[in-house]
Amino acid sequence: MAITFEVIKECKRTGARAGRLSTPHGIIDTPVFMPVGTQATVKTMTPEELKKMGAGIILSNTYHLYMRPGHRVVEKAGGLHGFMNWDRAILTDSGGFQVFSLSGLRDIEEDGVHFRSHIDGSRHFISPEKAVEIQNALGADIIMAFDECAPYPCDYNYARKSADMTARWAERCKKAHENTDRQALFGIVQGVTYEDLRRESARQITSLDFPGYAIGGLSVGEPKDIMYRMLDVTVPLLPRGKPRYLMGVGSPDCLIEGVIRGIDMFDCVLQTRIARNGTAMTGRGRVVVRNAAYAEDFSPLDPDCGCYTCKNYSKAYIRHLLKADEILGLRLITYHNLYFTIGLMGKIREAIMNDSLPELKEDFFERYGYSAKKSGD
């Protein structure tokens, strides 16, 4: 068994739980936020910085690494851990989402997907077997079944056929997976925004008995209350003793709402992406530090934050770096945003252990400038 998962504590007033995920590269407290290292690097950060902020697991992307530098190069470097000098846990997604979102020309058939590289237009084919072969070479602790992430909005018939094919692909992935002793393969539930399709997909995927389950195809444009409803209908059908991973979701409000609905794992590019636009996440909402209002503001991004950035640099300095296109500016905000999010998850876990999660939610949403109602609860 590559991983084991244990539920430590279940919240009495919500669906949340605190758990412990053991991987070949360390033990991770859940719920957990996984920083995204699409191309074998979490943008602008070193592994040491990620460790310092408390990251125990990061995500990387099969599609990108297959395109560049190629999975065989990564394999020769000792897998992703050796290649990127990261000795804690890694999860790779299957490439399904990227094939559908990044590649212009693609042709989906039962066997797999023909598509063109977003880098040089070259033609490629990924099947469920190929996606597993690539991920076996990359060597992440957790790997994902190859799925079709259907678009939103999507008509019912397409959504049903797509979810059915995703289930057949999941079975083929399971058969193709070689390194079950050191890589755990997770299945992915699809079904777009249709409650009955989500339920049917959850039944199909859980019948294959994976060591963990992801919920895919959400946060792709649908309103948040629809996403939350899909979680409400899906999560109860997932086995209690296995980790549950909500893919591509990670704004602070969604993290809280997801945990409350029983999610254990999250990943999101939001933290690093908004950093590049000069936006910091804080306990009082977002701070667009590029704004002229901060030109002579010598206070930190977040007065309540104890991170390296907030302890040492002012908004005025970070704004200057951004205006001058200096990379240190991106580094400082990226560090802060990831630290903030990992810290928030730590507080959420503590609240689960203390039976105070609803109070944390209320307090956070009030300070963050959401009303609990607006957020779809």
Next chain:
Amino acid sequence: MAITFEVIKECKRTGARAGRLSTPHGIIDTPVFMPVGTQATVKTMTPEELKKMGAGIILSNTYHLYMRPGHRVVEKAGGLHGFMNWDRAILTDSGGFQVFSLSGLRDIEEDGVHFRSHIDGSRHFISPEKAVEIQNALGADIIMAFDECAPYPCDYNYARKSADMTARWAERCKKAHENTDRQALFGIVQGVTYEDLRRESARQITSLDFPGYAIGGLSVGEPKDIMYRMLDVTVPLLPRGKPRYLMGVGSPDCLIEGVIRGIDMFDCVLQTRIARNGTAMTGRGRVVVRNAAYAEDFSPLDPDCGCYTCKNYSKAYIRHLLKADEILGLRLITYHNLYFTIGLMGKIREAIMNDSLPELKEDFFERYGYSAKKSGD
């Protein structure tokens, strides 16, 4: 006195000397290489990283900081040290070189220089007094007189008039300088590539009795042997007991040749600039790590280097980061190039102390792929 300088040891077989420069922000062993932080940040690096590689003094640019964010903003932040979170020494250049090299439209007169901002085209005027006023606000430990850096090639008459005006400007700078107790003002010798003008400029500038002297207007396109000849005629005219700073020069061969001719301080953007092109400096010459030859080279940039980058990452990984436009690639090469250069200066100083500088030079040039002859010696 803002600074004191002591010659610790003079080389018997060359003009080199090892010294100690005491500043309000720490003591610096010379000869020293100063990483360049043009816009109040050494590109891609944090202050902690600069300290880890042994940097005791960095350079920043008056012109850039005057344009953005403005010297008054920096002053309000506690000066450059507070603004950028750097508690070791800083040297600011006067803006002279940048006004002449970056600004398109400019109009030089006895009083000062009218020019347009390279950022937004706005009109500005910097006089010697203004350059000192800005540098007083920035608060660096060492500040530079405002000079005209004449172009190369340059006709004799222009060069003479320019050097004469630079001497008059130096006198005005000295009069305008307020914080003599905590900021040392250096004079700059000009004279393009004319030996008699260099000598005359050295006499003019040293007659003003500055606490340190720079040699400007070199490494601006002239052949290296001409630069070395200018040092040969200029350095002997500078007082032995004051630090000598060769501005804008810092390739490994020029560092060695400069030290041999009695230079104590250097700065250069080369290290950070070639990092951005994917080029590493090593003890065996430059490595263009972007090259396809390194796609599956899992050895470090420099097998003889003990820096963070070389201890943890392969050429293949760094090449991947560069090809994928990932900032970590720039960080890793920048760190290595600065570490390499600061380390080289450490070895040079040790060789001065051990009376083995000529041997170090011969060995270095042989491994680096220069013949001593080609380098202009």
